[in-house]
Amino acid sequence: MQKYDVIFIVTLSVRMKKCPFCSIDIKIEHHFAENDYLCQQKELIMNRQPQLMDVSRMRDILTPHLSQIREHVFMNSELTMIRGDHTVFSLLMRQRPPFTINDHRLGIIMSGEVEININLQDRHLKSGTLVYFGPGTIIHPKRLSPDLRIFGMGLFSNFPMPFAQGQMPSAFNGQVRDFQLLVSEEDIAIARHILDTIWQTVHVTDNYHRPTVTALVAAQMHHYDQLFHRQSDQLASSRSREQSIFDRFLQLVTQHCAEHHQIGYYADRMCLTERYLSTVIRKTSGTTAKDWIDRALITRIKIELRHTDKPAAQIADEMHFANPSFFSKYFRRLTGMTPGEYKSIS
Numbered sequence: 001m002q003k004y005d006v007i008f009i010v011t012l013s014v015r016m017k018k019c020p021f022c023s024i025d026i027k028i029e030h031h032f033a034e035n036d037y038l039c040q041q042k043e044l045i046m047n048r049q050p051q052l053m054d055v056s057r058m059r060d061i062l063t064p065h066l067s068q069i070r071e072h073v074f075m076n077s078e079l080t081m082i083r084g085d086h087t088v089f090s091l092l093m094r095q096r097p098p099f100t101i102n103d104h105r106l107g108i109i110m111s112g113e114v115e116i117n118i119n120l121q122d123r124h125l126k127s128g129t130l131v132y133f134g135p136g137t138i139i140h141p142k143r144l145s146p147d148l149r150i151f152g153m154g155l156f157s158n159f160p161m162p163f164a165q166g167q168m169p170s171a172f173n174g175q176v177r178d179f180q181l182l183v184s185e186e187d188i189a190i191a192r193h194i195l196d197t198i199w200q201t202v203h204v205t206d207n208y209h210r211p212t213v214t215a216l217v218a219a220q221m222h223h224y225d226q227l228f229h230r231q232s233d234q235l236a237s238s239r240s241r242e243q244s245i246f247d248r249f250l251q252l253v254t255q256h257c258a259e260h261h262q263i264g265y266y267a268d269r270m271c272l273t274e275r276y277l278s279t280v281i282r283k284t285s286g287t288t289a290k291d292w293i294d295r296a297l298i299t300r301i302k303i304e305l306r307h308t309d310k311p312a313a314q315i316a317d318e319m320h321f322a323n324p325s326f327f328s329k330y331f332r333r334l335t336g337m338t339p340g341e342y343k344s345i346s
Helices: 041-047 055-072 086-093 185-204 210-238 241-256 263-269 274-285 289-307 312-318 324-335 339-345
Strands: 013-018 025-030 073-075 079-083 104-111 113-118 121-126 129-133 138-144 149-155 178-182
Touching: 055 073, 055 079, 055 086, 073 185, 079 185, 086 138, 104 185, 104 210, 121 129, 121 178, 129 185, 129 210, 149 185, 149 210, 178 210, 185 210, 241 263, 241 274, 241 289, 263 274, 263 289, 274 289, 289 312, 289 324, 289 339, 312 324, 312 339, 324 339
Parallel strands: none
Antiparallel strands: 013 025, 073 079, 079 149, 104 129, 104 149, 113 121, 113 138, 129 178
């Protein structure tokens, strides 16, 4: 088996252990729950192409099973809601994740737990967690517990957002691509009450009152926004400076990797020297800043190759490569195949 570095994040403690598959020393780090990750982790994240899980794709997956899940799913061209049924998530898991989305999705984990990779970071989410995924998020569910129940909604790209230009709550305006909040029972109850009201409203009639629904969506987004900022303030007071730098770096990379491929850009944005930023990223995550940039960029390129008809030359230009030849060599060096070969097997 080929050997790979093992990447961990959100570290609480560290120990060393022999990998049972290849006998190399691997670093085991503890975060939300203890997990022993094996040396295949990097290969899985880098080489499996994300699928676009938009409204049309979800409709294709769920429609054949509507008789089984009708009581738990609502979907039209603007909005989808899923109320608790594990069957829906089992159907999505059969589609071979990872997935990428182009819309806003908000939910509550009502029971159970899920192990998931979100935008290159491993998470262990459990009951009592509010979840948000924004446009451009890449999601790779790894394990769903049998008792997993989620109540949530997806606001598709043509949903009439209830905010004037520039008035979107800051947690949803694109500066943050995803967040997960473990909150109190009272905060969960408020979010659940708003979702229940939306669910009842859209089921009153086929032609539901849209202004009521958009107002309720606005209330839910404001609720999430104030909880997000409350938790962010609490984390900022307890988190180490190095972890804060790493979190900010990864956020910038997921947003700007298509336009900016060099660490210098991110160092400038963070008012740090390249050397200091490189040292902090290596120390905090166990890998280099350039490797994080390459991971994010390769993932974006794969999405373009798989889900659009753009020729490689156009993607190279849009991703700010000097020329198509350099683009092809870069892609081949990191994936083992040319863009054309990758597109043909996708």
